[in-house]
Amino acid sequence: MDARKSIRAKSGTNLGGASAHNRRIMIDALRINGALSRADLARATGLTPQTVSNIIEELARDGLVQSQASVRKGRGQPATPYHLVPDGAFAIGLQIDRHVTRTVIVNLVGDVLVQTESKLPSGGPAEGVLVILDIVGKACETLMAQFPHAAGKLVGLGLAMPGPFGINELYDDPWMMTAWQNFPLAERIAEGTGLEVALQNDASAAATAERLLGAAHGLDHVVCIYLGYGLGAGLILNGEIYGGAYSNAGEIGMMLALAPGDDANVEPLEHYTSMASLCNVLGIDPSDPRLFALVTDAVADGGPAVERWINNAADRLRRTVQMLESIFDPQTTILCGGAPQALIDRLIERMGPLMPSIADRAQRYPEPRLQAGLADPWSVALGAAAEPIARAFDPRFSAILKTP
Amino acid sequence: MDARKSIRAKSGTNLGGASAHNRRIMIDALRINGALSRADLARATGLTPQTVSNIIEELARDGLVQSQASVRKGRGQPATPYHLVPDGAFAIGLQIDRHVTRTVIVNLVGDVLVQTESKLPSGGPAEGVLVILDIVGKACETLMAQFPHAAGKLVGLGLAMPGPFGINELYDDPWMMTAWQNFPLAERIAEGTGLEVALQNDASAAATAERLLGAAHGLDHVVCIYLGYGLGAGLILNGEIYGGAYSNAGEIGMMLALAPGDDANVEPLEHYTSMASLCNVLGIDPSDPRLFALVTDAVADGGPAVERWINNAADRLRRTVQMLESIFDPQTTILCGGAPQALIDRLIERMGPLMPSIADRAQRYPEPRLQAGLADPWSVALGAAAEPIARAFDPRFSAILKTP
DNA sequence: TGTATTAAATCAATTGTCTTGACTTATTTC
DNA sequence: GAAATAAGTCAAGACAATTGATTTAATACA
Numbered sequence A, B: 001m002d003a004r005k006s007i008r009a010k011s012g013t014n015l016g017g018a019s020a021h022n023r024r025i026m027i028d029a030l031r032i033n034g035a036l037s038r039a040d041l042a043r044a045t046g047l048t049p050q051t052v053s054n055i056i057e058e059l060a061r062d063g064l065v066q067s068q069a070s071v072r073k074g075r076g077q078p079a080t081p082y083h084l085v086p087d088g089a090f091a092i093g094l095q096i097d098r099h100v101t102r103t104v105i106v107n108l109v110g111d112v113l114v115q116t117e118s119k120l121p122s123g124g125p126a127e128g129v130l131v132i133l134d135i136v137g138k139a140c141e142t143l144m145a146q147f148p149h150a151a152g153k154l155v156g157l158g159l160a161m162p163g164p165f166g167i168n169e170l171y172d173d174p175w176m177m178t179a180w181q182n183f184p185l186a187e188r189i190a191e192g193t194g195l196e197v198a199l200q201n202d203a204s205a206a207a208t209a210e211r212l213l214g215a216a217h218g219l220d221h222v223v224c225i226y227l228g229y230g231l232g233a234g235l236i237l238n239g240e241i242y243g244g245a246y247s248n249a250g251e252i253g254m255m256l257a258l259a260p261g262d263d264a265n266v267e268p269l270e271h272y273t274s275m276a277s278l279c280n281v282l283g284i285d286p287s288d289p290r291l292f293a294l295v296t297d298a299v300a301d302g303g304p305a306v307e308r309w310i311n312n313a314a315d316r317l318r319r320t321v322q323m324l325e326s327i328f329d330p331q332t333t334i335l336c337g338g339a340p341q342a343l344i345d346r347l348i349e350r351m352g353p354l355m356p357s358i359a360d361r362a363q364r365y366p367e368p369r370l371q372a373g374l375a376d377p378w379s380v381a382l383g384a385a386a387e388p389i390a391r392a393f394d395p396r397f398s399a400i401l402k403t404p
Numbered sequence C: 001t002g003t004a005t006t007a008a009a010t011c012a013a014t015t016g017t018c019t020t021g022a023c024t025t026a027t028t029t030c
Numbered sequence D: 001g002a003a004a005t006a007a008g009t010c011a012a013g014a015c016a017a018t019t020g021a022t023t024t025a026a027t028a029c030a
Helices: A015-033 A038-045 A049-061 A125-146 A148-153 A178-182 A185-193 A202-213 A275-282 A291-301 A304-328 A341-351 A379-393 B015-033 B038-045 B049-061 B125-146 B148-153 B178-182 B185-193 B202-213 B275-282 B291-301 B304-328 B341-351 B379-393
Strands: A035-037 A065-067 A081-084 A090-096 A100-107 A112-119 A154-161 A197-201 A222-227 A231-237 A332-337 A370-375 B035-037 B065-067 B081-084 B090-096 B100-107 B112-119 B154-161 B197-201 B222-227 B231-237 B332-337 B370-375
Touching (some): A015 A049, A035 A038, A049 A065, A090 A202, A100 A379, A125 A185, A148 A154, A202 A231, A202 A332, A231 A304, A304 B304, B015 B049, B015 B081, B049 B065, B090 B125, B125 B148, B154 B185, B154 B379, B202 B222, B202 B231, B202 B370, B202 B379, B275 B304, B291 B341, B304 B332, B332 B341
Parallel strands (some): A222 A332, B090 B154
Antiparallel strands (some): A035 A081, A090 A100, B222 B231
């Protein structure tokens, strides 16, 4: 920063910016609609057929799209549809959770190609980052064995961790992973791998996964409540993940909202409504590698402790959904998580009937007010991997701006 | 919509879109920074000096910017700063509230030029719209008397009403203005005036006003809690007002959040925390034209009923702020409203100390966690008027898209 | 006082992307 | 088999930003 008073302004754009936008528009249209002919794309995007033709040709040269057999649909020359080439790009997703790290590698369309899991390295992040770099390196080798041409097509690494970030001096809470959250992990991984690394919280990553492959596919206004070790919300607003001013948006687990019978000194929501609290109630060690199976069994058995927990959690989530609907007016709310499907389903069942809210309209859109999303311990890693793909290929305001 | 299966895609762009974006970028930079030379603009926007020169010349031709006296600042040729021409554009703001309608006309920089107030026409919207059209027409005449050249520079009319919109069959609540909310008022005004009309809820309009002239100026992530007849939140996310999927985002007055001592059957937040509830407690008729003065006096006198109300409202707002901070991670939260300044200040005072949240960080940005915004019965009308200005001149994703 | 230096702003030619309008190709309809 | 319809291409043109040289006007320094 030089001495002159700093001037704040957004970036302008140029022909390159417009072109980049149009490329992304094409890829986005193909991702949402499956396969489209050049004429379809021209109609859908408002561009001229010639422009579409040029861009498609360029994308085909780059190995991002591919033609398929032409289809006759009435009069006129048959259309040649194009679809995204799955192996057109790859990205790595890395999830750091309280007890495990998970790595996945996905392709352009979100297929998982490599998948590894290990315990969170003990000894803290300073040493642990070396272990993690090793894990990432091994995953890349596995990928290269399958797809030798993948080297130049790795668009980045998405890192997902429980939030919040950057405020740890105030909250030294055993529910948080202070050491890892304070460590410049993204920078160190970027140095170690040479890849672009983006950090987001686990709920945002889960929401990205929902948007790519799950219930939020093709929707632009969705709240994803993520039930993991903690509790968070991934916010899809105007078709993009919203991170807030300091990447901590959606930390609903830290809300101090009351339920009937609570006194004023209520604890954060995630102390009642999270896998961690359920483990607490059930006496399960959350670092147990069989965690998922143990919880699944406990939910299936359904003892009184489980029932009590589900009732309490469902009651709080019911209020949370009403609150989030009032605030966001979303197309739908999704309950997802690194939790067994049975648990998600039980919670949704117990959350009904939902409370009245502005989302409770007579002629509802096709989407229900509340629905189950991906209930998969891998969805956060998957969403983390989807982030670099989205960053590289999705239409967004920042992609239009001039690149120096 | 034709018979073929509908294809969803975003719009592409072209040179015109890029150019339109750059024009907006310039105006935005001048609005935020006051006055800048072409060289300053080039540096700030990343565009070349030549491009900036061309665009500034064009803007000057359109009467939107104007040069001022050149300033010597060290070596080299003195810079010629440009600033926005206040009379470069005009817009009308129309607020429909439970008991009054307010009309303002503002110019490009947000100065209020015309200002009228009258009772909400009785007899419902079908007849009332004619009265309103007449009011708007009169306001325009007043403007033309002052600025004869304003005719072609009227960019639109912003309409602000209490929300929510479109769900009234479910909530026939005396706190809402069902008849007006169900009437296609925006369309009718558009027909009657020939202007572009945009509808938003009053809290969003208030937030727009804060962004243009108030505490949110230059900030991109702000939650504005609007205390009016009802209670709402205007959401500034990524520098734009967020309206949700169906323009009802921010209806926090309808949240069913508990405070200590509430039972499960709690009423919506705005039944405790709004000017309407205060009037209720004080026995003031909210349709009294002296409302503002009456409330101001009552707050100054500070009887036990007022104190009780303030304590209750402050307690609920304190929780609401903690909740909104956890959800949005904003740069700041603003409490504003069509309420007396003294009331806003008293509430903020009583809301302290704020509850712990992710916004409670040690090294805080310049902005405080919570601050008072515009406390002015005119701010909603002003924000409504600012909306067409923003739509016409602010950089935004949709402005880049190709215009057919 | 005179020359070098620095910065703002402009001129003229160039580049890159989309657009336009005519044209080709392939299929159905009558 | 001719007309109609639709997909897709070709080649020239339009438009906005870029580039590099140039002009203008101030300060710095000898």
